[in-house]
Amino acid sequence: MNKILLIIKREYLTRIKKRSFIVMTIIGPILISSIFFIQIWLKKSGQPEKRHIAVIDENYQDGLDIIRKNRSDTATDLIMSFYTKIPSSEYLKFTYLEEDTFSEKEKILRSGYDAVLYLPERVLKASTVEIYSYDEITLGTKNYIENHLEKIIEKEKLRREEVDANILARIRTDINIISNIIKEDGTQVKSNLEINIIISIIGSFLIYMFIFMYGAQVMRGIIEEKTGRIVEVIISSVKPFQLMMGKIVGVAMVGLTQFFLWVILTVIFVGTIQLFILDPVAPPTEQLTPENFLSKSQTQSPLMPAQAEEEALSLSDTFESLKNIPFGLIISSFIFFFLGGYLLYSSLFAAVGSAIDYDTDAQQFMLPITIPLVVAIIVAMNVFDNPDSTFSYWFSIIPFTSPIVMMARLPFSPPATDIIISMILLILTFIGTTWLAGKIYRTGILMYGKKVNYRELWKWLRYKG
Amino acid sequence: MFPRRDAYGMRSENMELFSAQNIVKQFDKHTALNNVSMDVPEGSIFGLLGPNGAGKTTMLRIINQITAPDHGELFFKGEKLKPKHIHHIGYLPEERGLYKKMKVGEQSVYLARLKGLSKKDAQKKLNYWFEKFEIQAWWNKKIEELSKGMQQKIQFIVTILHEPDLLIFDEPFSGFDPINVNLLKQEILKLKEAGTTIIFSTHDMASVEELCDYIVLINKSENILNGQIDELKKKYKSNIFEIIFTENNFNLLESTLSFNYKILEHIKQNKNNILKVELLNDLTTNQFITHMLKIGEIVSFREVLPGMNDIFIKVVEENT
Numbered sequence: 001m002n003k004i005l006l007i008i009k010r011e012y013l014t015r016i017k018k019r020s021f022i023v024m025t026i027i028g029p030i031l032i033s034s035i036f037f038i039q040i041w042l043k044k045s046g047q048p049e050k051r052h053i054a055v056i057d058e059n060y061q062d063g064l065d066i067i068r069k070n071r072s073d074t075a076t077d078l079i080m081s082f083y084t085k086i087p088s089s090e091y092l093k094f095t096y097l098e099e100d101t102f103s104e105k106e107k108i109l110r111s112g113y114d115a116v117l118y119l120p121e122r123v124l125k126a127s128t129v130e131i132y133s134y135d136e137i138t139l140g141t142k143n144y145i146e147n148h149l150e151k152i153i154e155k156e157k158l159r160r161e162e163v164d165a166n167i168l169a170r171i172r173t174d175i176n177i178i179s180n181i182i183k184e185d186g187t188q189v190k191s192n193l194e195i196n197i198i199i200s201i202i203g204s205f206l207i208y209m210f211i212f213m214y215g216a217q218v219m220r221g222i223i224e225e226k227t228g229r230i231v232e233v234i235i236s237s238v239k240p241f242q243l244m245m246g247k248i249v250g251v252a253m254v255g256l257t258q259f260f261l262w263v264i265l266t267v268i269f270v271g272t273i274q275l276f277i278l279d280p281v282a283p284p285t286e287q288l289t290p291e292n293f294l295s296k297s298q299t300q301s302p303l304m305p306a307q308a309e310e311e312a313l314s315l316s317d318t319f320e321s322l323k324n325i326p327f328g329l330i331i332s333s334f335i336f337f338f339l340g341g342y343l344l345y346s347s348l349f350a351a352v353g354s355a356i357d358y359d360t361d362a363q364q365f366m367l368p369i370t371i372p373l374v375v376a377i378i379v380a381m382n383v384f385d386n387p388d389s390t391f392s393y394w395f396s397i398i399p400f401t402s403p404i405v406m407m408a409r410l411p412f413s414p415p416a417t418d419i420i421i422s423m424i425l426l427i428l429t430f431i432g433t434t435w436l437a438g439k440i441y442r443t444g445i446l447m448y449g450k451k452v453n454y455r456e457l458w459k460w461l462r463y464k465g
Numbered sequence: 466m467f468p469r470r471d472a473y474g475m476r477s478e479n480m481e482l483f484s485a486q487n488i489v490k491q492f493d494k495h496t497a498l499n500n501v502s503m504d505v506p507e508g509s510i511f512g513l514l515g516p517n518g519a520g521k522t523t524m525l526r527i528i529n530q531i532t533a534p535d536h537g538e539l540f541f542k543g544e545k546l547k548p549k550h551i552h553h554i555g556y557l558p559e560e561r562g563l564y565k566k567m568k569v570g571e572q573s574v575y576l577a578r579l580k581g582l583s584k585k586d587a588q589k590k591l592n593y594w595f596e597k598f599e600i601q602a603w604w605n606k607k608i609e610e611l612s613k614g615m616q617q618k619i620q621f622i623v624t625i626l627h628e629p630d631l632l633i634f635d636e637p638f639s640g641f642d643p644i645n646v647n648l649l650k651q652e653i654l655k656l657k658e659a660g661t662t663i664i665f666s667t668h669d670m671a672s673v674e675e676l677c678d679y680i681v682l683i684n685k686s687e688n689i690l691n692g693q694i695d696e697l698k699k700k701y702k703s704n705i706f707e708i709i710f711t712e713n714n715f716n717l718l719e720s721t722l723s724f725n726y727k728i729l730e731h732i733k734q735n736k737n738n739i740l741k742v743e744l745l746n747d748l749t750t751n752q753f754i755t756h757m758l759k760i761g762e763i764v765s766f767r768e769v770l771p772g773m774n775d776i777f778i779k780v781v782e783e784n785t
Contacts, residue, residue, distance in 0.1 A: 006578055014567065229562030233620075236529040236556040237579035239548075446526070448560060459493050 004242045011250025025258055029265035037273050052093045054113040056102050058121040064098055086148045105132050196411035197384040203334055204380035204408035211341050214255040215349040221247050222353030231445045240442035248346045333410055341403025344430040347437035354444030355452045376401035380408035387412035397422050399429035482507040482662040483631055488537035490523055497523040499686045505664060510657055512677035513666040516781060519683040521666050525635055529556045552581040555629035559636045561620055563608045570604040573623050580627040594622045613640050633664045670774040682780060689784045698770045704744045708757060709764040711736045
C-alpha cells in the first residue's frame with residue numbers, strides 16, 4: 001500500500017468534509033447564479049415606484065394659446081400632430097400642465113407630483129432642461145426623460161429642416177463586424193471578440209484565485225501539523241517529501257472537486273431559475289436598468305425589418321462563434337495551467353509554512369510569492385488589448401506568471417509553440433521549486449521557536465539529507 | 466568499535482538489536498553528533514541521556530531515519546538500517562501531538578496504516594488496547610475534546626500498536642500525572658518482558674534507575690559514558706558508607722581515627738545515629754567497623770552507591 005495515497009486520501013477527505021468547504025461549494029454557484037437572477041428579476045418584478053411628473057413645456061403651452069385664440073380645430077390638429085409629448089410608461093406618468101405655472105412649482109410639487117420638469121421655450125437651441133423635486137430623481141428616470149426628449153427634439157428639428165423622419169429611420173445603419181479567423185490549414189471560423197475577452201478574464205482570474213486559495217490551504221495545513229506537533233510522529237513513518245507532496249496533491253484534488261462542483265451547480269441553478277422562475281425567453285444581450293430596458297423596447301418596437309434581421313443575424317453569429325471557441329482546449333488547458341501554477345506556488349507556500357511557527361509570521365515570506373501573482377493578474381486583465389504583444393508573450397512564457405497570463409491569451413488562439421514552450425517551462429519550474437521546497441520543508445518542520453530569515457533558509461537548502 | 470561478525474560475515478547471536486557506529490552529524494558549522502556510538506542489546510531498556518542540546522534528539526531522529534548521518538553506520542537486527550525497518554520501529558517523539566480536529570478512532574487507524582498495518586489489523590489491535598485502557602467511549606471523539614493526559618494515552622497506544630521490535634521514547638512521562646506515569650512504566654516493563662527493545666531518552670534520572678539496563682551519556686555532541694547501569698554504579702562508587710548505631714559517645718568518634726575518614730552527614734533519630742562517612746587513606750571497611758564497635762552498637766552498615774543523578778552530574782562536569 002503506497003503511503004502517499006493514504007496521505008492524499010486523508011488530506012482530501014478531511015477537507016471536503018469540512019463545513020467551510022461545503023459552504024463555499026454551495027455559496028459560490030449561488031453567488032454566480034444570483035447575479036444572473038437579480039439582473040433578470042430586477043427587470044421582471046423589481047420595478048421602481050410609480051412616479052408622477054408634471055411637465056411645464058413652454059412650447060406646448062404656446063401651441064395651446066394659439067389654438068385657444070384661433071379656436072380652430074384644424075389648427076389644433078395641425079399643431080398637435082407635430083407635437084409629441086413624452087410618453088408615460090408603466091412607472092412614469094407625465095402630465096403636461098396647460099398653464100405656465102413655473103413660478104408656482106413648489107405648489108405643484110405639494111399638490112402630489114413627484115417632480116416638475118421644466119422645458120423652456122429655447123429648449124431646441126439650448127438642449128438643457130431642468131427638473132425640480134424634493135428627492136433626487138433616479139438614474140432610470142433621468143435616462144428615460146433624456147432618451148425621449150432627444151428623440152422628440154431631433155424629430156422636431158428634422159421637421160423644421162424639412163427632412164422626412166421615415167427616410168432617416170430607413171437609412172439608419174448599425175455596423176456589426178463579424179470577425180473571421182483563417183487558420184493555417186485554410187479553414188475559416190467566426191470568432192467573437194467579446195466572448196473571447198470574457199473567457200480570457202474569467203479563466204485567468206479563476207486560476208489566480210485558485211492558486212491563492214489552495215496555496216494558502218497547503219501552507220495552513222503545514223503550520224497546523226507543525227504547531228500541533230504531529231509532524232514528527234508522521235515523518236517517523238513516511239518521508240517528509242511524501243508528506244508534503246501528499247498534502248499538495250490532496251489539496252489540488254479538493255480544488256478540482258470544488259471547481260467541477262461550481263461548474264455543475266451553477267449550470268443547474270441557472271437552468272432551474274430559467275425554467276421555473278422566468279419565462280423561457282432568451283436572455284437579453286444588452287440591458288442595464290429596467291427603465292433603459294423598457295424605453296428600449298418601446299422606442300424600438302416598431303423596428304425596421306432590416307434592423308431586426310441584422311439583430312437576428314448577430315445573435316446567430318454569437319452562437320456560431322461560441323461553437324467555434326475551442327472549449328475542449330480551453331478547459332483542458334485551464335486544468336493544466338491551474339495544476340501547473342498551483343504545484344509551483346503551493347510548493348513555495350509549503351516551504352513558507354514549514355519555516356514558520358504561526359500564521360502571523362508568514363508576512364515576510366509571502367511577499368515574494370504574492371508579487372509575481374499580482375503582476376500576472378494585472379497583465380492578464382489587459383492581455384485582450386494585444387494578446388500577441390512581446391509583453392503578453394514573455395509574461396505567458398515566464399513560469400511564475402505563465403499560468404495566469406497564458407490562460408488570458410488562450411481564447412485568442414496564440415501559436416501552438418508558445419503554449420508548448422510555456423507548458424514545458426512550467427513543468428520544469430515546478431519540479432525545481434518542489435525540489436527546493438522539499439529541502440526547506442524537511443528541515444523547517446522540525447524547527448520550533450526559531451526566528452527564521454532568508455539566510456537561515458539558504459542554510460537549510462545546503463543541509464544533507 | 467565495529468559490529469561483531471562471525472566467519473560468514475553474519476552478525477553473531479545474542480547481539481544488539483540496534484547498533485549505531487561512529488555517527489557524525491553536522492548542521493552547517495555546528496556539530497550535533499561527533500563520533501557517537503551505541504549498542505542496544507536485544508530485550509533491554511536503553512537510556513539515552515544527556516543535558517539539553519547534547520544531541521539526543523538528533524540521534525533519535527537518525528535512528529528513525531528522519532535525518533541521515535553524515536558519517537557512521539546503523540544496524541538493525543544485524544542488517545544495515547533501511548527504510549523498510551521503519552515498520553519495526555515505534556517512535557514517541559518529545560515534540561508530539563495529534564490532529565486536533567480528527568476523531569480518535571479515525572486518526573489511530575490512519576497512523577497505524579502509515580506504519581504498515583492493514584486497516585483490519587489496525588482496527589483489531591486498537592480494539593484490544595482501547596478495551597485494555599477502558600477508553601472505547603473516546604473512539605468517535607475529536608482529539609481536541611480530550612484532556613492532555615487522555616491525548617497522551619492515545620499517543621502511546623498509537624506508538625506501540627504495530628508491535629515494533631524497537632520502541633523509542635523521548636521524555637515519555639511528560640504530560641502525565643503520577644498515576645498515569647506509573648501505569649505507563651508498568652506497560653513499558655511489560656513490553657520489555659514481551660521481548661521488545663526500548664530506547665529511552667529522559668532527564669528524569671529516577672526513572673532511568675528504575676527502568677534502564679544500559680545507558681549512553683552524550684554531552685556536547687560526544688559520547689562520554691556508556692555501559693550497564695550496575696557496573697557504572699560500581700565504577701563510580703566513592704567509598705561512602707552509611708552506618709546506623711546506638712550510642713552517643715562522639716568524643717571517641719572524633720578523637721580516634723578521625724583523620725582516616727570524613728563524616729559527611731550525621732542525623733540523630735531517636736536513639737539511632739545515622740552517619741554517612743567517606744573512608745580515606747585505604748581504611749578498610751573491617752577496620753572501620755572494628756573502630757565503630759568501640760563506640761556503640763551497630764544496627765546496620767551499607768555501602769552507598771552513587772545514584773545516576775550523581776554520576777550524570779559528575780561525568781558531565783568532568784567533561785565540561
